[in-house]
Amino acid sequence: MNIQILLADKIKQAMLAVGAPEDCDALVKQSAKVQFGDYQANGIMAAAKKMGLNPRQLAENVIQHLTLDDYIEKVEIAGPGFINLFLKAQWLATQNELALQHEKLNLTLATQIQNVVIDYSAPNVAKEMHVGHLRSTIIGDASVRVLEFLGHHVIRANHVGDWGTQFGMLIAYLEKMQNENANDMALADLEAFYRAAKQHYDDDAIFAEKARGYVVKLQGGDEYCRTMWRKLVDITMSQNIATYKRLNVTLSLEDTMGESIYNAMLPQIVADLKAKGIAVESDGALVVFLDEYKNKEGEPMGVIIQKRDGGYLYATTDIASVKYRYEQLHADRILYYTDSRQHQHLEQVWLIAHKANYIPQSLQLEHHMFGMMLGKDGKPFKTRSGDTVKLNDLLDEATERATNLIKAKNPSLSAQELADVVDAVAIGAVKYADLSKNRSTDYVFDWDNMLSFEGNTAPYLQYAYTRVLSVFRKAELSIDQALSGHITIEHEKERALALRLCQFDETITTVASDGLPHVLCNYLYDIATLFSSFYEHCPILSAENEPQKLSRLKLAALTARTLQTGLDMLGIKTVEKM
Numbered sequence: 001m002n003i004q005i006l007l008a009d010k011i012k013q014a015m016l017a018v019g020a021p022e023d024c025d026a027l028v029k030q031s032a033k034v035q036f037g038d039y040q041a042n043g044i045m046a047a048a049k050k051m052g053l054n055p056r057q058l059a060e061n062v063i064q065h066l067t068l069d070d071y072i073e074k075v076e077i078a079g080p081g082f083i084n085l086f087l088k089a090q091w092l093a094t095q096n097e098l099a100l101q102h103e104k105l106n107l108t109l110a111t112q113i114q115n116v117v118i119d120y121s122a123p124n125v126a127k128e129m130h131v132g133h134l135r136s137t138i139i140g141d142a143s144v145r146v147l148e149f150l151g152h153h154v155i156r157a158n159h160v161g162d163w164g165t166q167f168g169m170l171i172a173y174l175e176k177m178q179n180e181n182a183n184d185m186a187l188a189d190l191e192a193f194y195r196a197a198k199q200h201y202d203d204d205a206i207f208a209e210k211a212r213g214y215v216v217k218l219q220g221g222d223e224y225c226r227t228m229w230r231k232l233v234d235i236t237m238s239q240n241i242a243t244y245k246r247l248n249v250t251l252s253l254e255d256t257m258g259e260s261i262y263n264a265m266l267p268q269i270v271a272d273l274k275a276k277g278i279a280v281e282s283d284g285a286l287v288v289f290l291d292e293y294k295n296k297e298g299e300p301m302g303v304i305i306q307k308r309d310g311g312y313l314y315a316t317t318d319i320a321s322v323k324y325r326y327e328q329l330h331a332d333r334i335l336y337y338t339d340s341r342q343h344q345h346l347e348q349v350w351l352i353a354h355k356a357n358y359i360p361q362s363l364q365l366e367h368h369m370f371g372m373m374l375g376k377d378g379k380p381f382k383t384r385s386g387d388t389v390k391l392n393d394l395l396d397e398a399t400e401r402a403t404n405l406i407k408a409k410n411p412s413l414s415a416q417e418l419a420d421v422v423d424a425v426a427i428g429a430v431k432y433a434d435l436s437k438n439r440s441t442d443y444v445f446d447w448d449n450m451l452s453f454e455g456n457t458a459p460y461l462q463y464a465y466t467r468v469l470s471v472f473r474k475a476e477l478s479i480d481q482a483l484s485g486h487i488t489i490e491h492e493k494e495r496a497l498a499l500r501l502c503q504f505d506e507t508i509t510t511v512a513s514d515g516l517p518h519v520l521c522n523y524l525y526d527i528a529t530l531f532s533s534f535y536e537h538c539p540i541l542s543a544e545n546e547p548q549k550l551s552r553l554k555l556a557a558l559t560a561r562t563l564q565t566g567l568d569m570l571g572i573k574t575v576e577k578m
């Protein structure tokens with residue numbers, strides 16, 4: 001049950017009944033303070049202005065037309081014309097019961113199922129994933145999980161950088177290593193492999209000549225070059241898949257839709273853009289000039305789609321990929337998870353695709369961008385020697401730190417339990433640190449913060465989950481066995497928890513529409529905190545009587561399921577004890 005929508009509809013009906021314009025909006029929000037009720041309608045002032053009425057008078061009229069029913073306890077007018085809404089505790093309890101009975105916690109599932117393409121992770125071949133790909137991978141995967149949970153048809157598009165002129169030097173270098181029987185070793189460290197290839201390219205004229213020849217051959221479909229290229233792609237992807245597994249990310253090999261698959265479409269697209277007069281020749285290259293973007297001189301900005309030497313660009317491939325996703329994958333919505341520096345690139349690509357009529361206006365295109373990952377010093381996150389941090393090294397360090405932490409906290413865990421807890425905590429902490437920040441900003445990577453058992457962190461939430469479970473362990477009950485009796489809300493801490501549990505639905509709706517997982521993180525943190533103070537004030541196993549005990553057990557059971565479902569949507573594992 002989405003309470004926010006329920007109340008917004010109700011208030012809007014009342015507003016219309018007293019003559020507010022058709023497009024008025026009740027602007028119902030969760031109240032920031034208890035004294036303002038559970039929800040607030042903030043839309044009266046704007047409507048009153050349009051109607052030329054005193055806002056408080058309009059608020060009075062609206063309230064007159066509100067039918068109080070089974071869920072609204074009382075309404076109040078506050079300030080210049082806010083309407084404060086108080087819900088009935090027993091109705092909240094009923095909603096909690098319904099959620100508890102339901103496999104998917106009674107969340108509002110999609111009624112209009114969409115084909116959603118999610119473009120995320122997208123590392124580059126023969127390069128190791130760096131921290132920017134980490135952000136895209138983690139945040140993108142959370143969106144995948146939420147949209148799939150709601151019933152949408154999600155297509156994971158791993159837009160891997162597996163094409164381009166760099167493959168000439170990579171193939172030439174792979175050949176050299178094979179001739180020296182050193183290819184296995186060289187490929188084990190892709191980053192070093194890439195660097196060495198580049199070094200040869202820059203220093204050795206004969207090597208560079210050969211490399212350039214291989215680029216042309218590869219593009220022409222030459223068998224030998226194709227095989228060498230395939231080798232590089234396969235090795236990179238098998239390393240990436242291992243990393244995805246380690247990260248508990250749902251991407252598999254089948255989700256790879258690299259730049260190369262669009263290669264065959266490019267000549268036709270370029271010819272078509274030229275024929276439509278959208279692309280014009282300029283200095284031997286083919287360029288689309290966009291009036292919507294001006295360069296420093298105030299002239300329309302040019303997006304090159306084919307270089308003078310015939311080569312295509314990143315933008316050309318992205319025009320092809322959006323066309324492909326619409327035509328072949330029947331996308332209704334495409335979400336791109338890449339850093340903010342690619343924003344203009346994507347907007348220009350979409351604009352060109354619209355101008356060429358490759359995609360309709362109805363296709364939802366969204367760039368879910370994010371800032372950079374910074375070190376504690378506020379500078380881009382690097383190793384001490386100034387190199388980019390390798391993902392696997394980062395995860396190794398997380399594992400080591402988590403091991404020390406968990407061992408100290410609970411020495412009685414068995415070896416297997418310890419391994420499971422460490423895995424959940426280490427990976428969970430890294431992921432949650434990223435997910436819990438508003439993704440559009442840069443974020444500071446700080447080991448101590450992310451691994452802390454206090455504050456808005458994965459370990460805190462995972463620990464909160466085990467604490468709820470421990471109640472059931474002590475009572476020798478399983479969560480399902482707690483489902484007898486009824487929820488009755490007496491204490492204010494019970495009420496606060498019950499209300500927030502009811503708001504899981506509107507939280508997920510927001511995450512699904514805005515692609516902002518930090519909203520879910522904040523929500524789960526609230527649940528854990530509210531449970532903690534409920535637990536402190538409202539004894540569960542030593543409740544005053546059996547009905548009260550059963551009621552509280554039910555609230556605890558719903559808390560556990562909400563935490564677990566929410567963390568799972570974020571791709572974060574839970575354990576039974578830690």
Ligand code: ARG
Binds near residue numbers: 161337338
């Ligand atoms: N491979 C690119 C990079 O490493 C990201 C690709 C993002 N997706 C896209 N359709 N352009 O920066």
